[in-house]
Amino acid sequence: MISKCVVVPRSKGETIRKKLSDEDLLRKDLRIMSSETDIFIPISVDPDNEPELCFPITEMDFEEVELAKGYRELADVPDQFKDLLPSSFDIIGDICIIKLADELQPYSRNIGEAILKANSNLKVVTLDGGVKGEFRTRDISIIAGERRTTTIHKEFGLRLEMDIASVYFSPRLSGERRRVADLVENDEIILDMFAGVGPFSIMIARDKKAKEIHDIDINPDAIVYLEKNIMLNKVENVSHYLGDARSVICGLPNADRIIMNLPHSSLDFLGTGLDMLQPGGIIHLYLITENEELEDISVKITEMAESFGHPVKIGAKKMVHTYSPTSGLYVFDLISTL
Numbered sequence: 001m002i003s004k005c006v007v008v009p010r011s012k013g014e015t016i017r018k019k020l021s022d023e024d025l026l027r028k029d030l031r032i033m034s035s036e037t038d039i040f041i042p043i044s045v046d047p048d049n050e051p052e053l054c055f056p057i058t059e060m061d062f063e064e065v066e067l068a069k070g071y072r073e074l075a076d077v078p079d080q081f082k083d084l085l086p087s088s089f090d091i092i093g094d095i096c097i098i099k100l101a102d103e104l105q106p107y108s109r110n111i112g113e114a115i116l117k118a119n120s121n122l123k124v125v126t127l128d129g130g131v132k133g134e135f136r137t138r139d140i141s142i143i144a145g146e147r148r149t150t151t152i153h154k155e156f157g158l159r160l161e162m163d164i165a166s167v168y169f170s171p172r173l174s175g176e177r178r179r180v181a182d183l184v185e186n187d188e189i190i191l192d193m194f195a196g197v198g199p200f201s202i203m204i205a206r207d208k209k210a211k212e213i214h215d216i217d218i219n220p221d222a223i224v225y226l227e228k229n230i231m232l233n234k235v236e237n238v239s240h241y242l243g244d245a246r247s248v249i250c251g252l253p254n255a256d257r258i259i260m261n262l263p264h265s266s267l268d269f270l271g272t273g274l275d276m277l278q279p280g281g282i283i284h285l286y287l288i289t290e291n292e293e294l295e296d297i298s299v300k301i302t303e304m305a306e307s308f309g310h311p312v313k314i315g316a317k318k319m320v321h322t323y324s325p326t327s328g329l330y331v332f333d334l335i336s337t338l
């Protein structure tokens with residue numbers, strides 16, 4: 001994975017690594033690299049506001065660290081089930097979210113304790129029962145550690161507070177949020193139709209000079225945390241609205257850039273999004289689709305847009321992450337050709 005990194009002489013490597021870790025700049029998900037003379041320490045930084053570190057900053061391709069590996073040796077489960085122990089899990093703030101096969105459920109507490117022992121930065125382990133309902137919230141239960149589901153997640157220097165039991169958030173979209181924020185130009189009007197706790201819009205508000213940013217969500221808890229995150233990150237031009245995007249949108253100005261992250265049903269809202277799009281604007285549409293249907297879906301999207309009277313061409317189209325062995329979460333950048 002490509003990441004910014006600090007190039008430090010070997011003799012100062014550990015001192016600087018510790019300093020970066022203390023300042024929450026160190027990327028613990030990537031493996032530090034070295035040459036004969038230097039250490040390359042991956043960091044998470046705002047590109048327009050790079051920290052002053054007295055050492056050069058560059059970009060390199062880093063190997064991802066399997067954070068989940070260590071616990072597997074510690075977990076006390078019968079030998080015949082060891083292979084079922086997941087090799088990865090999600091981390092939001094200091095909370096681990098893990099999926100376990102049915103055979104492992106009786107050992108969940110034990111597995112949770114092993115995860116805490118292997119990862120000192122984690123304080124809670126939860127079992128993931130899947131994302132459900134209109135609010136797209138996770139059905140979770142605590143299996144080890146502190147009895148809480150609230151946390152503060154750090155991403156590219158942003159602080160996002162949330163209750164993972166009552167709002168949607170996925171750390172797997174961090175690269176996508178960075179990509180979208182990096183595309184924003186001065187004075188854009190931005191609309192996030194399904195904003196959640198605000199990870200897209202708050203990054204844009206902090207890093208870019210957008211004219212207005214409008215966030216909608218139908219989940220009251222998401223709006224509560226969105227408000228907190230606006231204050232926590234001291235950003236100013238994000239307005240927020242509680243309600244169904246289809247009705248809230250009526251009072252808002254047309255946008256240059258629209259974010260539509262409701263991957264199971266975003267096509268149901270495509271007409272509404274296109275009605276709100278400025279000629280020449282762009283929609284970032286997220287969709288879960290079977291891999292083999294990707295080309296058919298692309299054709300369907302352009303045909304739908306045509307039928308709504310707002311033709312588009314598809315720019316970037318790529319998988320954000322796998323969803324199942326045969327499907328993925330994809331992003332389609334729809335560029336208005338009006």
Ligand SMILES: C[S@@+](CC[C@H](N)C(=O)[O-])C[C@H]1O[C@@H](n2cnc3c(N)ncnc32)[C@H](O)[C@@H]1O
Binds near residue numbers: 217218222
């Ligand atoms: C997949 S989450 C995305 C959240 C956020 N964009 C993110 O990346 O973390 C979808 C969000 O859309 C909200 N939502 C679902 N239906 C909606 C609707 N009709 N109008 C507005 N928001 C809706 C849910 O409450 C949820 O927070």
